[in-house]
Structure formats: C-alpha cells, structure tokens
Amino acid sequence: MTTRPISISSEWDFETLKNYEREIARIAEKFKLDTYPNQIEIINSEQMMDAYASSGMPVNYNHWSFGKHFISIENNYRRGHMGLAYEIVINSNPCITYLMEENSTTMQALVIAHACFGHNSFFKNNYLFKTWTDAGSIIDYLVFTKSFIARCEEQHGVEEVELLLDSCHALMSHGVDRYKRPYPISVEEEGRRQREREEILQQQVNELWKTIPKKMDSDDESRPTRFPSEPQENLLYFVEKNAPLLEPWQREVVRIVRKLAQYLYPQRQTKVMNEGWACFWHFHILHELYSEGLVTDGFMLEFLQHHTNVIYQPPYNSPYFNGINPYTLGFGMMNDLKRICENPTEEDRRWFPDIAGSPWLDTLHFAMRDFKDESFILQFLSPHLIREMKLFAVMDDEKNDFLEVSSIHDENGYQSIRERLAETYNISYQDPNIQVYEVNVRGDRSLTLRHEIQSNRPLEAESANEVLKHLHRLWGFDIHLESVISTGHETVIERRYSCPEILELE
Amino acid sequence: MFLIDRRLGSKQKSMVNRQRFMRRYRKQIRKAVAENLRSRSITDTKAGEKISIPARDLNEPHFFHGKGGKVIHILPGNEKFVSGDRFPRPSLGGGSGSGNASDSGKGMDEFVFEISQQEFLDALFEDMELPNLTKRQLSGSEEFKRVKSGFSSEGTPANISITRSMQAATKRRIALGASKRTELRELEERLSALPVVDGTQEERRELEKAIEQLREQLSHIPFLDDFDIKYHRHTKEPIPHSKAVMFCLMDVSGSMDQATKDLAKRFFILLYLFLSRNYDKTDVVFIRHHTTAKEVDEEEFFYSRETGGTVVSSALELMHTIIDSRYPVNEWNIYGAQASDGDNWPDDSRRSIDFITKLLAQTQYFAYIEITDLGDKPLWQTYTPLQKSHPDIFAMQHIRGPEDIYPVFHELFRKQSA
Numbered sequence: 001m002t003t004r005p006i007s008i009s010s011e012w013d014f015e016t017l018k019n020y021e022r023e024i025a026r027i028a029e030k031f032k033l034d035t036y037p038n039q040i041e042i043i044n045s046e047q048m049m050d051a052y053a054s055s056g057m058p059v060n061y062n063h064w065s066f067g068k069h070f071i072s073i074e075n076n077y078r079r080g081h082m083g084l085a086y087e088i089v090i091n092s093n094p095c096i097t098y099l100m101e102e103n104s105t106t107m108q109a110l111v112i113a114h115a116c117f118g119h120n121s122f123f124k125n126n127y128l129f130k131t132w133t134d135a136g137s138i139i140d141y142l143v144f145t146k147s148f149i150a151r152c153e154e155q156h157g158v159e160e161v162e163l164l165l166d167s168c169h170a171l172m173s174h175g176v177d178r179y180k181r182p183y184p185i186s187v188e189e190e191g192r193r194q195r196e197r198e199e200i201l202q203q204q205v206n207e208l209w210k211t212i213p214k215k216m217d218s219d220d221e222s223r224p225t226r227f228p229s230e231p232q233e234n235l236l237y238f239v240e241k242n243a244p245l246l247e248p249w250q251r252e253v254v255r256i257v258r259k260l261a262q263y264l265y266p267q268r269q270t271k272v273m274n275e276g277w278a279c280f281w282h283f284h285i286l287h288e289l290y291s292e293g294l295v296t297d298g299f300m301l302e303f304l305q306h307h308t309n310v311i312y313q314p315p316y317n318s319p320y321f322n323g324i325n326p327y328t329l330g331f332g333m334m335n336d337l338k339r340i341c342e343n344p345t346e347e348d349r350r351w352f353p354d355i356a357g358s359p360w361l362d363t364l365h366f367a368m369r370d371f372k373d374e375s376f377i378l379q380f381l382s383p384h385l386i387r388e389m390k391l392f393a394v395m396d397d398e399k400n401d402f403l404e405v406s407s408i409h410d411e412n413g414y415q416s417i418r419e420r421l422a423e424t425y426n427i428s429y430q431d432p433n434i435q436v437y438e439v440n441v442r443g444d445r446s447l448t449l450r451h452e453i454q455s456n457r458p459l460e461a462e463s464a465n466e467v468l469k470h471l472h473r474l475w476g477f478d479i480h481l482e483s484v485i486s487t488g489h490e491t492v493i494e495r496r497y498s499c500p501e502i503l504e505l506e
Numbered sequence: 507m508f509l510i511d512r513r514l515g516s517k518q519k520s521m522v523n524r525q526r527f528m529r530r531y532r533k534q535i536r537k538a539v540a541e542n543l544r545s546r547s548i549t550d551t552k553a554g555e556k557i558s559i560p561a562r563d564l565n566e567p568h569f570f571h572g573k574g575g576k577v578i579h580i581l582p583g584n585e586k587f588v589s590g591d592r593f594p595r596p597s598l599g600g601g602s603g604s605g606n607a608s609d610s611g612k613g614m615d616e617f618v619f620e621i622s623q624q625e626f627l628d629a630l631f632e633d634m635e636l637p638n639l640t641k642r643q644l645s646g647s648e649e650f651k652r653v654k655s656g657f658s659s660e661g662t663p664a665n666i667s668i669t670r671s672m673q674a675a676t677k678r679r680i681a682l683g684a685s686k687r688t689e690l691r692e693l694e695e696r697l698s699a700l701p702v703v704d705g706t707q708e709e710r711r712e713l714e715k716a717i718e719q720l721r722e723q724l725s726h727i728p729f730l731d732d733f734d735i736k737y738h739r740h741t742k743e744p745i746p747h748s749k750a751v752m753f754c755l756m757d758v759s760g761s762m763d764q765a766t767k768d769l770a771k772r773f774f775i776l777l778y779l780f781l782s783r784n785y786d787k788t789d790v791v792f793i794r795h796h797t798t799a800k801e802v803d804e805e806e807f808f809y810s811r812e813t814g815g816t817v818v819s820s821a822l823e824l825m826h827t828i829i830d831s832r833y834p835v836n837e838w839n840i841y842g843a844q845a846s847d848g849d850n851w852p853d854d855s856r857r858s859i860d861f862i863t864k865l866l867a868q869t870q871y872f873a874y875i876e877i878t879d880l881g882d883k884p885l886w887q888t889y890t891p892l893q894k895s896h897p898d899i900f901a902m903q904h905i906r907g908p909e910d911i912y913p914v915f916h917e918l919f920r921k922q923s924a
Contacts, residue, residue: 014509014511017509018507018509021507021509025507037507037508038507038508039507039508039510040507040508040509040510041509041510041511041512042509042510042511042512042513043512043513044513047512047513049520050520053520053523054520054523062522062523062526063523063526064523064526064527064529064530065527065566066520066523067520067522067523067524067525067526067527067528068527068564068617070520070523070524071524071527071619072617072619074619075618075619075620094508098512101513158526162526162530166566169566169568170566170567170568171568172568173568173569174569313582313583314583315582315583315585316581316582316583316584317583318583324580324581324582328582389582389583390582390583390584390585391580391581391582391584392580392581392584392587392589393578393579393580393581394578394579394581395576395577395578396576396577396578396579396595397575397576397577398573398574398575398576399576401594401595402592402593402594402595403592403593403594403595403596404590404591404592405587405588405589405590405591405592406578406589407589408584408587408588408589409584410589412589413589417580420578420580421580424580431569431570432569432570432571434569451569453575454575455575455576455577456574456575456576457571457572457574457575457576457577458571458572458573458574458575459569459570459571459572460569460570460571460572461572463565463567463568463569463570464567464569466565466567467567467568467569470567
C-alpha cells in the first residue's frame, strides 16, 4: 500500500493543519503521551509580539512595563535582530498553542508536534506543574485579575495602581512559595473569596498591629516573641498578610502578582527538561511520519534545518555564545537517556545501573514526570554527553586575579561538572536567598530582611536599594536588609541596606 | 482539537500598554522630542520620530547577585584546557561572561524606539494652546459631504425608502377607498337587515349586485402606485474647515549668518507643527527680505544667501499685499512670525510701525523673535510699544541659542489658566 504525503506545498491551510494534528496525535498516543485537549490558534506577528510582551499570557492586566517590552521586541524584530518564536504554548486546559501565520507547512507540523504534544504532555504530567499550577483555572484567573485591576484603576486612579504594581513586580522573584502547596481554585469561587478575604485579612492585620497594651501579668511566660517566629521566604505573601497600612484592594493586587509569579515558577525550573522533552518528541514524531511515508523528503530537509538551528550550541569562545542552550542540553539528555536504555555501554552500566537496559519509553516518562532541571541533570547527565558537549568548569573566585579551569570532561571531572551544572539550574542558588527576618512590632514597625550570602556572592547594590524603596512603599515603614554570612554558630553581618537610607557613622 | 483563526481579532491589543508607557516617561520623551527638533524639515509632518531614553531610567529592579564571590561556570566546547589551567580574568566578562540570569539591565545604554507623528506632537505641545481663537473662522468652499435631508418623490432606485413608500401607499389606499368602504358597510347592513323572504328578493339581489360592484372597485385600488414611492433625499453640505496661513518673515541681509538662520528655522518649524495641529489646513508663506522683500519657497528661504542692508518694512508691506490678494481676512486665520537679528535701517522704523499696526488688525497673532547675543537692537526698540498696545496679539522674545527656542516657544503659547 502506498501512502500519500499529507502535504506537498509549503503553503498551509486549515485542512492540512487538521490532518497533521490527527496523524501526530495518533503517533503521540502510540508513545503514551498524555495531553490536555489542544486548542490551536493562528495569530500574526503583531499578536505574537503582544503575547511575548505580557509574559506569554493570553490575557493580562495593563501595565507600562508590558508596553516597554512590546516596544523593544518590536524594535528588535523590525530591525531583524531577532526572529519571533514559532509558537507560544500556555499551560492551560485546554492547552492553548499560538502558531504564527508566517510559518511554512513544515514549521506548523513541527510546532504542533513540539508544543501541542511535547510541552502539553509535560505540563500535564510533570510533578512541579501538577503541584503548583492549576491548568484548568488559569485563564479564568487571568480574566478575573484583568477586570479586578481595571476596577481598581477606576476607583483609585491609574497612577496609584501602577505604582503598586511596580512595587509588586520588583519583588516578584521573591514572591513564591517553594515548599507549600497552593490549592486549586475556580473562578466564581475566586471572586467570592476575594471579598471575604478583604474583610478577614484586614481584621488579622488589625489584630497584629493593635496598640492596646496587653495585660502585664502574662508578660513573664511570653517574653517579647519574634515576629515572624520563623523566617519567611515569600516576601509578597508576607506583605500581603502583614503590611500594616495597605488597603484591602491593595492586598488583593499584591496577591494577584504573587499568584502569577507562582504560576510561572515551575516554568523557570524546568526550562531544560521542558524544551528537551518537546524537542525529543517533535524529532521522533516527525521521523515516524516520515517512515510511514506521510511527509516528503523536502519536508524532512526543511525540518532538519530548523531542528539543528534550534539545538545548536555555540562553543564558549564563539561570539554567539550566550550560556548553555537549554534546547541542546535538554534534547541531548533525552536522547542520551534513550541511548542508555537501548545500547548501554560499560560506563553507562556503572553510572546508571537502574536504567541501563530498561525499556526506554517508560524511563523517559519517569524522568519527565518526577524531576526538575536541577535534579534531572544531577541524576541523568551522563559522562557520554559531557564529553560530547565538551563541558568544562571554570572557577572565578574574586580572591584570585586569575580564572582556573577546575574540571574538564574526564574521569575526574564528570561528577563535579554534573553537580555544578545542576546547581546553576537551582533557582535558590541563582536568586539571592532573601527572607523576612524580623518585624519590630512594638517599636518603629521596621521590617528586616536577611540575605544569606552563598559562595561570597554579594547583592547587586544599586538594584537592591531600588527594590527596598519598592518594599518600603508596600510596607509603609523603614526597611532594613542585612547581608549575612552564617557559619555554624555565629552570624556575621557583612553589609546593610536600608530604606530610607541611613547615613553610616564612621 | 479546536483550531481557531485569531488573526483578524483584537488588533493593537498592546496599545493601552504603550500609552501607559508613554505617559510614564512623558518627561523623558518630551526632552528627547525637543532635542530632535534640530534635524527636522519644516513641512515634514509625515515621519514619526526616534526617541531615545537612558535605559537606566527604565529598569525594573529586582534582587540579583552582583559581581564577586566565588562562582563556577560550566561552559561548552572545550578544545584546549586541562584541569588546573590558569589564565588571567578577561576584562569585559569576555568568553565566560555571566551566563546566569539577571543581567537584563546591562548591555544597552539607550532605549531607542519610534513614536508616531501624533505622539510626537502630543509630547511637544502637551500644555500649549493657541491664543485668540475667537476669530477662528470656518469656511467651506472645497469639500462637501452628503447629508440626509428628508424625503422626496424623485430619486434613483438605490435611494428608495421602503418604510416611507409603504406608508404612502397605505395612506393612499385608505384615502381612495374610504367613501366606498363606508357605502359598502351601509349596504351590507341593509342587506343583513332584510328578512330572507320572497318579497325582498328583488331588493336583495340589487343590494348584492351593488356590494359586488363596490368590492370589485375596491380591489382595483392598486397596492403600490408609482407616486407612492419615496426616496431618501441627500443634499451636499460644505464641510467646515478651519484654515490658517502662517507667514514666515526673515531677514536675510548680510548680518544674518547660517547659525542664526538655523535658529530661526527651528522656531518656524515649531510654529508650523503647532498650527497644523490646530487647523485642518495650514498654508505657509515664506517672505525673506533685505532691502527688498520677496516671496520664496522653503529651500530658498533658509539656504540662499544675500547681502545688503535691511529694510524691515518691505517684508511687512509684502505680507500685507499677499493677505489682501490671497488670504481674505474673514476666511483665514493669519499668523505672523518674524525672525531677525534686530538690525533695521534707522529711517525705516516709522514705516515699519505703520505696517505692523495695520497687520496686527488682520492677524490672530504675531510673534517676533530676535536672535542676538547683544541687548536690544533697533527693531526690538521699534516694536517695544506694540507689546503695550496689542498685548494679546503681539509678542516678542529674545533667543540666544538653540536651547532657548523651545522654552521661548513654550512661553509664547503657554496655556493660559482661565
């Protein structure tokens, strides 16, 4: 039986897209890819830039920073400095994928396989996304936030809402819970709870800040306790619950920004895996189509051209070098996993006794489901791939005036390279570790943050001072930030930042 | 699977965010706009403008690691190193760079973007207005628009008003058949009143015949007749247009060098842009003069050199003549802008005053700018009394260098608080 290719022209139409989707879905099922239903939307370049500018969200509230991003994206695009992505995919149920109208037929097929099945199945099955995001309600929540913020603007003025959002955005990277699990919420529920919350929240705050003196006799057993009793990592959450002067609507805005940060948080932690997974599947699915005779030779050539562009890793000394390409690393690791399962070498058996020789499809699904970038690399980066990418480690210690190659891709270096690389994908290593340390509840109400210095890396001072100003706006009273080095039993304060700034006395 | 074509929907979704951005950086944008005036052609109102703002102002701060401490970078593509190799730290981050996140603010000193002509002008003239708008004339002799003006019984089929036509037809049918229907009703009553017996048979037959006839006649009244048909009527109405003409007067005598002319040019550009925002149509008349005045085009006005003495009244006289011949005072808003280094032929001041007084009666506004470093020159002294006699119409200002132009302009057209 001879099969006819799905398309032979590079101009696509809706019928073709449907056919591709159907065939790809069939193959994806064969490989046990479990996805949300797909919603594919065709958009033009302007809409794509728009989606870019508002951090990929299909609906978002209005803010000048999105305008700024749009302008700079538009500039770069017009001048040819950058191409736009071929797609944007949203972690929602149904899973929304935006395809650019300019894409050729091949590109559309590639993108359908990549996003609608690759990313989609990742969103649905990876533990981080399952834990932290609720794909079913995100669109509803975005609609709610947009209208809520618009209403605030009507009531309190655009300017005021804008300043508040600025301040929240500055703290966004420190507005996520890393360990506690949020609960999924439906839409109407959200609106109802919001009103309830306003009242209750305010009461709690009042409770905390009330100035009526306590009975003296209880003083003995409860010596002035610290507030908060334990350090808090989620600055926005802390502000939302405890800032003394915020109005209820302001607390809700803080909450909205916090929620969005939380929603985006898993994406930051799974960049390598997510792209690797998606690349792996578009690569395999399209090859499957080819071997079934459903696509032409020309299709494959065009596809491979794009594919290799995407996963190209410029070497460290290339002018195009811009860090490790997550597509390369992710795709390399996924492929390597398959290889280890199918054709393990002696070395692989030594390094990966559990998975060498196991059924590859199950192993890959397991790897996709239960890891994030950091742990994925720590677990699965093989010596083989380290050699292939010629990875090496350069130590940059400010105490020395030279750089030192600390390890390269040899027997002695594999382990440390793997650990170091995993660490760079650890968000709590990337971002400075800053937590709420203490509030002077009975005194000047000042808020003290602590930055635990890791590897002697200081904060970027100028930006840190700016962020403190924003925090000051939210908190309403003095803010202090201490950079500290903790050794086992003592804590040394290395540097202090304050807002308003305190003139240091010599 | 759902496949949705979104391409047609929601264009310019980001417009609001763009406006927010523009509003937030109003100050910087205005500054950049004022600087950009340098290089514009006076009548070039099509192009937008490139604006650059120091990127530092736009940064969105967040906590991140600064330089320093101990960091180990993992890099791909090793070709020559073995562990333990040492080399000096590259000065500019070089190969190793900070491959980490959070260097978003770096690498670009200026945030450059384009704004449209509209946005450019909005920024430029944000808090200015035209003085003396009372005489702002409306005239309409060039363009017309069609407006609906009731109905007529003549017209083209395309303009048939169905409602009106049907109303007319119904009216006509009612009017034509009214008497007959009354008669018919009466006959029917009489018929039904007659007992059905033999004696009345004759009478009944007649009545039935008459009813039959009336019905026949009524059914002949046409449902729709030619003269029922009504048409929408349209008439042409002139579109009101506000028109302004701007006279640029400049001294091109030997004492005016290119730098001075450039200053004048920038002032004229501003004025032109400002007027064309306020009026639908703006004409510009260039008059240059030394001892005699001449109407010229823009190119010649700004760039050709002449030498000779200076007789200001010649230009004023020419302006007067042009107004009389081409720009009737009741149709046009007339603005005058004169730039000079302040020199004038001493004997000319009398004549100048005469003409300018005449002109002030005709113009909305007349601005004189004197471009000079030295104090008050002869022409300044000549014009000084006018500030008192025509405070609303006449204004004069000194300009020393390029940095004065925008403030002076701003001063001249500042929004007067009510």
